[in-house]
Structures are given as structure tokens and as C-alpha cells.
Amino acid sequence: MSVLSLRGLRTNIGQYAVLHDVSIEVPEGGVFVLLGRNGAGKTTTLRSIMGLWAPSPGSVFFRGRDISGMHTADIARLGLAFVPENMGIFGGLTVAENMVLATRNGQFDKGRLGYVQTLFPALKKFWDARAGSLSGGQKQMLAVARAIIEPRELILVDEPTKGLAPAIVDAMADAFAEIGQSTTILLVEQNFQFARRLGRDMAVIEDGRIVHAGSMADFAADAELQGQLLGLSA
Known part of the structure; x- marks a missing residue:
């Protein structure tokens, strides 16, 4: 069963056509990875799903419900969360x-908070610190933690490893593997080693079009296809 279906998605930004007939089926559970080179349309796809940019024509279905044209806040209330590339944290506010x-009513569920702090121990350590004083990796942890502080059915995550040290990337991979046990993740990522470690299913977007889709295991085993679609041989 697909938790998310994109059908014939086209998105224009101003006078520029960015997405051209994008169709993807994201199955229930685990991590689905959307790969592609810079400027291929990965971020636009995520923003179109969340209603930040309106696709026209084309449809976005979440659990069989057409959410195309819905306001972003209403989409979020259905159980979707978005972690943008710029993380979107409020630097002048504390971690807490x-x-x-990010909570629904301004109060934490103690069990849920404990789960999040177990995934990201640094946030507990810096709970009362200004978010702007955190390292890049800690800010990324905070961004992901906000997305899951309430139970979600689908999390969209854009380039979570960009600019992070290898040790932080490893810690992030462990956290995503754990999150993926109970929540579907649609991950946009250019770090192929990170993506192949986590992904069960995948698709490659190029110039606003899906040019390949299948299992991550099959794609990871095909070095020629990786070079052709992502330039990894270089």
C-alpha cells in the first residue's frame, strides 16, 4: 500500500517549468530516497507535496486522499511533517x-519527548541553550526532532547530511533507521552512501522527470546505472 502517490505532478515557479509529469509511489514504512543532481527538482517535489508550491496539473494523494491544493497547515494536520534543507529553526529561541x-497544544507527551531525546541525546544536554548557538549537526538534529515530537505518518526530509561531519552523519543514519521503523520517511539526499544505507526503495529525478525507480538494493548493485544517472563514477 502506498502512503503517498504523486501522479503527473507538474510545478511551475514563475515562468519556469520545474517538474514535468512526476509520478512516484511511496510505500508504507521505511525510507524512500529521492536521488538526483543539483537542480534536478528534488526540493521542488517536496515543497509541492507540502503545498508550499502549487502543482498544476497533477495530483498528490496521501493515503488515498487527494491533498492537491490544500493549505500547508492542513496538510501537516493530516500527519505529514517537512524538514527543509535550511532546517528552519528559530536561533533566538532555546531548544526547548x-x-x-512543534507540539499541537504547547505541551509535551512525556513518553514521546523521552523517545526523541533518546534518539538525539545532545538536545537534552543543550535543552536550555539558544538554538543559534548549536553546531550544524545539532541544529539538524533539532530540526528532525521537531518533526517527530508529535507522531507522524510521513516525514519529508531535504538534504539532512549537507555540510555535516562524518561522525554526525553516522549518528543521523542511526536515528533515521530507528524512526523508519514506525514512520515512513521520504528522503532527498545527495550523499549516496547515506542514502543506500537507509533506503529500501528509491527514484531518480533528472530535469524535473523521474528517470528511474526501483529498489535501493538493485540500484546500489549497478555501478554503471549510478554513473549514468548520478555521475557517481566521476
């Missing part, structure tokens, strides 16, 4: 205050 803003 950033987390409170």
Missing part, C-alpha cells in the same frame, strides 16, 4: 522553545 512550537 523550538520543540514546544
Whole structure:
């Protein structure tokens, strides 16, 4: 069963056509990875799903419900969360205050908070620190933690490893593997080693079109296809 279906998605930004007939089926559970070179349309796809940019024509279905044209806040209330590439944290607020803003009623479920702090121990350590004082990796942890402080059915994550040290990338991979046990993740990523470690299913987008889709295991075993679609041989 697909938790998310994109059908014939086209998105224009101003006078520029960015997505051209994008169709993807994201199955229930685990990590689905959307790969592609810079400027291929990965971020536009995520933003179109969340209603930040309106696709026209084309449809986005979440659990069989057409959410095309819905407001972003209404989409989020259905159980979707988005972690943008710029993380979107509030640097002048504390870690705790950033987390409170992501709750439904301004209060934490103690069990859920404990789960999140187990995934990201640094956030507990810096709970009362200003978010702007955190390292890049800690800010990324905070961004992901906000997305899951309430139970979600689908999380969209854009380039979570960009600019992070290898040790932080490893810690992030462990966290995503754990999250993926109970929540479907649609991951946009250019770090192929990170993507292949986590992904069960995948698709490659190029110039706003899906040019390949299948299992990550099959794609990871085909070095020629990786070179052709992602330039990894270089």
C-alpha cells in the first residue's frame, strides 16, 4: 500500500517549468530516497507535496486522499511533517522553545519527548541553550526532532547530511533507521552512501522527470546505472 502517490505532478515557479509529469509511489514504512543532481527538482517535489508550491496539473494523494491544493497547515494536520534543507529553526529561541512550537497544544507527551531525546541525546544536554548557538549537526538534529515530537505518518526530509561531519552523519543514519521503523520517511539526499544505507526503495529525478525507480538494493548493485544517472563514477 502506498502512503503517498504523486501522479503527473507538474510545478511551475514563475515562468519556469520545474517538474514535468512526476509520478512516484511511496510505500508504507521505511525510507524512500529521492536521488538526483543539483537542480534536478528534488526540493521542488517536496515543497509541492507540502503545498508550499502549487502543482498544476497533477495530483498528490496521501493515503488515498487527494491533498492537491490544500493549505500547508492542513496538510501537516493530516500527519505529514517537512524538514527543509535550511532546517528552519528559530536561533533566538532555546531548544526547548523550538520543540514546544512543534507540539499541537504547547505541551509535551512525556513518553514521546523521552523517545526523541533518546534518539538525539545532545538536545537534552543543550535543552536550555539558544538554538543559534548549536553546531550544524545539532541544529539538524533539532530540526528532525521537531518533526517527530508529535507522531507522524510521513516525514519529508531535504538534504539532512549537507555540510555535516562524518561522525554526525553516522549518528543521523542511526536515528533515521530507528524512526523508519514506525514512520515512513521520504528522503532527498545527495550523499549516496547515506542514502543506500537507509533506503529500501528509491527514484531518480533528472530535469524535473523521474528517470528511474526501483529498489535501493538493485540500484546500489549497478555501478554503471549510478554513473549514468548520478555521475557517481566521476
